[in-house]
Amino acid sequence: MGFLIGEFEQSIxxxxxxxxxxxxxxxxxxxxxxxxxxxxLLSNSxxxxxxxxxxxxNEVTGKIDARYAGIRDxxxxxxxxxxxxxxxxxxxxxxxxxxxxxxxxxxxMIDTLVKDSLNRFRKFTFLPAHVVGNTVSSQTNxxxxxRGSNQGVKKGMSVIAPQGAVGVVVEVSDNFCKVMSLLHRNxxxxxxxxxxxxxxxxxxxGSDPRYLLMRKVxxxxxxxxxxxxxxxxxxxxxxxxxxxxxxxxxxxxxxxSFYLLKVxxxxxxxxxxxxxxxxxxxxxxxxxxANKKDTKNSE
Amino acid sequence: MSSLLKNMIRFILFILLQVYVLDMVPxxxxxxxxxxxxxxILWLPFNINRLLLLVIAFIFGFTLDAFKGTYGLxxxxxxxxxxxxxxxxxxxxxxxxxxxxxxxxxxxxxxxAPYSLYIVLLTFIHHFYLMLIELLQFGNFLHFLAKVAISTxxxxxxxxxxxMLFFRKGKYRTxxx
Numbered sequence: 001m002g003f004l005i006g007e008f009e010q011s012i013x014x015x016x017x018x019x020x021x022x023x024x025x026x027x028x029x030x031x032x033x034x035x036x037x038x039x040x041l042l043s044n045s046x047x048x049x050x051x052x053x054x055x056x057x058n059e060v061t062g063k064i065d066a067r068y069a070g071i072r073d074x075x076x077x078x079x080x081x082x083x084x085x086x087x088x089x090x091x092x093x094x095x096x097x098x099x100x101x102x103x104x105x106x107x108x109m110i111d112t113l114v115k116d117s118l119n120r121f122r123k124f125t126f127l128p129a130h131v132v133g134n135t136v137s138s139q140t141n142x143x144x145x146x147r148g149s150n151q152g153v154k155k156g157m158s159v160i161a162p163q164g165a166v167g168v169v170v171e172v173s174d175n176f177c178k179v180m181s182l183l184h185r186n187x188x189x190x191x192x193x194x195x196x197x198x199x200x201x202x203x204x205x206g207s208d209p210r211y212l213l214m215r216k217v218x219x220x221x222x223x224x225x226x227x228x229x230x231x232x233x234x235x236x237x238x239x240x241x242x243x244x245x246x247x248x249x250x251x252x253x254x255x256x257s258f259y260l261l262k263v264x265x266x267x268x269x270x271x272x273x274x275x276x277x278x279x280x281x282x283x284x285x286x287x288x289x290a291n292k293k294d295t296k297n298s299e
Numbered sequence: 300m301s302s303l304l305k306n307m308i309r310f311i312l313f314i315l316l317q318v319y320v321l322d323m324v325p326x327x328x329x330x331x332x333x334x335x336x337x338x339x340i341l342w343l344p345f346n347i348n349r350l351l352l353l354v355i356a357f358i359f360g361f362t363l364d365a366f367k368g369t370y371g372l373x374x375x376x377x378x379x380x381x382x383x384x385x386x387x388x389x390x391x392x393x394x395x396x397x398x399x400x401x402x403x404x405x406x407x408x409x410x411x412a413p414y415s416l417y418i419v420l421l422t423f424i425h426h427f428y429l430m431l432i433e434l435l436q437f438g439n440f441l442h443f444l445a446k447v448a449i450s451t452x453x454x455x456x457x458x459x460x461x462x463m464l465f466f467r468k469g470k471y472r473t474x475x476x
Contacts (some may be wrong), residue, residue: 028347031382034357035375042371042432058366065366068319135322135367137332139433142368179366207442268324 062144062176065132067138073273079196080273085232087162100118117263124239127152127277129159132176136209136269143167143179146205147277153177156287158278164243164266165189165231166275177277182244183209189246194228196221202229202244202263209269212245214261221259223250236286302402309354310359314340318366330442330449335457336363336373337425341418342467344403349385356381370450376428380421391417405467418458419451426451 022029073080133144147153159166159179162263167187171178180187181203189202191214198221200214214229227247231238250263282285317336324333332425340356347355360374367373391413400410404417426447433441 004346026343026351027382030350030353031378034353034378038357038360038375038378039432040371042369042375044370058368061366133366136365138369140369144368206439207360 023068040212058176065144066146069132083162123281125279129275129277131272139206141181141183143181145177146186148173148175148177150174158237159275160242160265161275169189191229192231192232194230199232212263214263217259219257302444309339330446332450334454352381376425379428380425422454423451
């Protein structure tokens with residue numbers, strides 16, 4: 001009996017010690033728990049771009065950002081007007097690039113796609129959007145646009161400015177969307193050199209917001225300083241032949257058989273105000289086919 | 300004005316200042332990131348509960364993160380400096396006299412030297428931790444060291460300009476407050 005009581009008292013004192021421990025280090029434990037919450041949130045959000053409250057927070061901060069952008073816009077009206085005029089002139093030349101020629105061997109009527117009289121269907125549609133938030137100073141830069149799922153914006157759509165490519169939509173709420181700009185450590189755009197159509201990937205190393213990096217351009221291609229870099233036809237979100245930038249430095253990477261090109265962005269990321277969200281009518285079809293496993297080999 | 304109301308106004312002002320003024324400044328150099336928002340935490344009253352301090356710092360950092368779209372990136376360093384603040388204050392100020400008679404840390408209440416040390420240490424810790432998290436995501440070590448050093452210097456400069464522009468009268472604590 002005495003043995004049992006002794007055991008009981010021992011376990012009571014153990015519980016008591018645990019409680020004393022928790023009470024003594026309560027603030028420290030709270031600190032650690034909150035830190036862990038932060039780190040988990042951070043690692044999740046940078047990987048998948050979706051956290052459970054991101055859409056709701058996006059809506060609130062977007063409203064405040066829109067107020068601020070309303071004031072800021074007045075200071076750049078002149079510049080914006082000039083950009084729009086420039087763009088209109090250039091669009092006349094670009095119209096053909098937005099259409100695909102029809103397949104004449106077999107006819108499939110697709111009602112949802114707009115066709116013109118030559119039977120070419122529209123692949124890319126452009127939706128103007130107002131920039132209400134923009135960062136350039138961090139390693140992971142995003143833009144916020146005042147267009148959302150109510151206006152037909154979906155994840156994966158590309159965003160271009162009058163002067164060139166800007167980024168890709170990664171998060172959509174009802175009236176706002178978040179865009180991963182080219183100035184993001186995870187962004188990658190399939191591009192070509194205009195002169196000889198040699199393809200490569202445009203990325204950002206996180207150091208200088210005025211310059212991007214282009215990798216995977218073959219050493220056999222002739223690249224000079226001043227060459228124009230355009231988006232390629234391989235990209236499923238960007239329309240082809242949109243300007244990305246111009247080459248300012250061409251280095252041969254000694255470790256691989258590729259060039260390492262420094263590309264000056266054609267878009268001025270510091271003063272973006274109006275951009276276009278580009279919808280690819282065949283985006284889903286294209287990406288599902290690309291992600292499909294090769295059934296013949298897997299068996 | 301009550302301390303609570305004053306700090307609520309400061310909360311909003313510091314967030315707006317950081318998001319709409321300091322982040323909009325075109326980068327002078329790739330290393331220079333002007334941060335001032337965490338001064339809110341350094342200016343909180345002496346006698347605040349340690350747990351409450353942590354919670355306030357978390358909410359504050361998280362609000363900034365909501366604007367910037369990087370959830371947790373600023374909340375984590377805010378938490379760290381909020382946790383270290385009481386220890387540092389205990390070391391730096393004479394217990395009986397100052398803490399009893401003044402409401403919040405300032406040049407007047409702590410004296411030039413201890414207040415500067417308090418600001419410099421916590422600013423450095425904040426920047427070091429913030430940029431360490433950035434480094435862990437995508438590393439470049441030399442870039443990291445230079446960025447911490449230069450950003451800390453810029454922040455300290457900004458803080459002392461703020462101190463000169465908005466001279467806070469070292470208020471005595473009264474029974475009414």
